[in-house]
Amino acid sequence: MTLPRIAVDAMGGDEGVRTMVDGAAMARRAHDKFKFLLVGDETRIKRALETHPGMSGASEILHCDDVISGDEQPSRAIRRAKTTSMGLAVNAVKNGDAGAAVSAGNTGALMAMSKLALRTMPGIDRPALAAIMPTLEPHDVVMLDLGANTEADARNLVQFAVMGAAYSRIVTGFEKPVVRLLNIGTEEIKGTDALRDAAARLTEATSGEGSGLAMDFAGFVESDKINRGETHVVVTDGFSGNIALKAIEGSARFVTDLLRQAFTSSLRSKIGFLVSRPATELLRHHLDPNNHNGAVFLGLNGVVVKSHGSANDKGVAQAVNVAARLLEDNLTQRISDDLAELGEATLRTNGKAAGESEPGAAA
Structure with missing residues (x-):
């Protein structure tokens, strides 16, 4: 099977073209069947490709030197979708020239462009931004929405749950x-x-007789339990989700900075750091955002992955890895299948309730 290629916005992000190309090349080592469409300044991309001969043969360059700035308003960015590296990467997905787009640029602009160009899948009212975060268990937790929708009604939250579960099955391997x-x-x-x-x-939908919906709904969770590992998917509206995400990221930085201060405060502390270094290195690796990079706009007719703007080559590789896995495991089809099953489960539940309420139905 020929896999669709991945469009990479090489101009997005804080670290420049070389970091984006280095990250894509790193990801290709694990997904060597993929090809790439690198969108950006051709001269700079070719220079970055010189150290990746294998990547050169698997890549096509789409020249573009117009870039969406980090503070550009989404409404203005949309009007430049056909001339900017971000817009051209997203449009490559729309036109079928790529199966996924990866960008480390302006989040609001990427969200707006993606929604306008790709539209939402049948059965989805609004797309949601999902990301993976570390837990105390070996598996990560998927959380959505993280900012695409400041408000969400019950129908939206149910759809987010379906999309999040489909995404989680790919990244965690849990069937339910x-x-x-x-x-x-x-x-x-x-x-x-x-x-x-x-x-x-x-x-x-999940407890009815004969339900085939691939998730185990377990009620509510409080924010202090998000990273405990007891949950695979946490669903919320974009306003609450973005606040929770920033609080978690801030707490992680607080812990690492506090440890750094503690271990450098005295000679005895420095000796203690040397003794405990293996443990602190494990903690640093676990909390490194580059190891969990790659937020996904779920619910669109195509895969779009947002990388942290400050991601290094390892972080970019992780974002490209996410895009590759979602294409390999056909995320959009999984979501479509689950939405169909949700509809069937609702019909079964409603039909059963209606039958039970009819006088003489038991006879």
């Missing part, structure tokens, strides 16, 4: 990932009407 809704408490009476309604719908 545990899905929970982010809430201020785990009791059924807690939270907004939208949260309680979504929980009721997901409970019906």
Whole structure:
């Protein structure tokens, strides 16, 4: 089978063209069947490819020297979609010239361009931004939405759960990932009407007789349990999700900075650091955002992956790896299949309830 190639916005990100190309080349070592469309300044891309001869033969360059700046308004960026490296990378997916696009550029602009160019899948009202984060267990946790939608009703949250579970099955390998809704408490009476309604719908869809929906809905989760490893997918609206994500990232930086200060405060502390270095290196690796880089816009007719703007070549490689895995495992088809199953589960539940409510139905 010929896999669709991956379009890389080589001009996006803080670290420049070479980092984007180095990251794509690193990712190709694990996914050597993929080819790439590198979008950006041709001279700079060719210079970066000189150290990756294998990558040169697997890549096509689409020249473009116009770049979306980090502070550019999405409304203005959309108008330049046909002239900028980010816009051309997304349009390559729309036109079928690539199966996925990866960019480390302006998040708002990438989101707006992707939604306009690719549109949402049938059965999805709004796309959601999903990312993976480390946990205390060997597996990561998928969290969405992280900013694509500041508000979400019950229907949106149910759709996010379906998309998040499909994504989780690919990145964690669990056939029925545990899905929970982010809430201020785990009791059924807690939270907004939208949260309680979504929980009721997901409970019906996953616990009904004959349900084939590939997720295990387990109710609510509080924010202090997101990284415990007890949940594979955490679902919320984009406003709450973005706040929770920034709080988690800030806490991780706080812990690492606090350890650095503690281990350099005295000679005894420095000796203690040398003794405990293997453990601290493991902690640093676990908290390194480059090892969990690559947020995905779920629910679109195509795969778009957002890399951290400050990602190094290892981080870019991780984002490209995410795109490759989603293409290899056909994420969009998985979501479509799960949406169809959700519809069937709803029909079964509603039909059963209607039958039970009819007088004399038992006869």
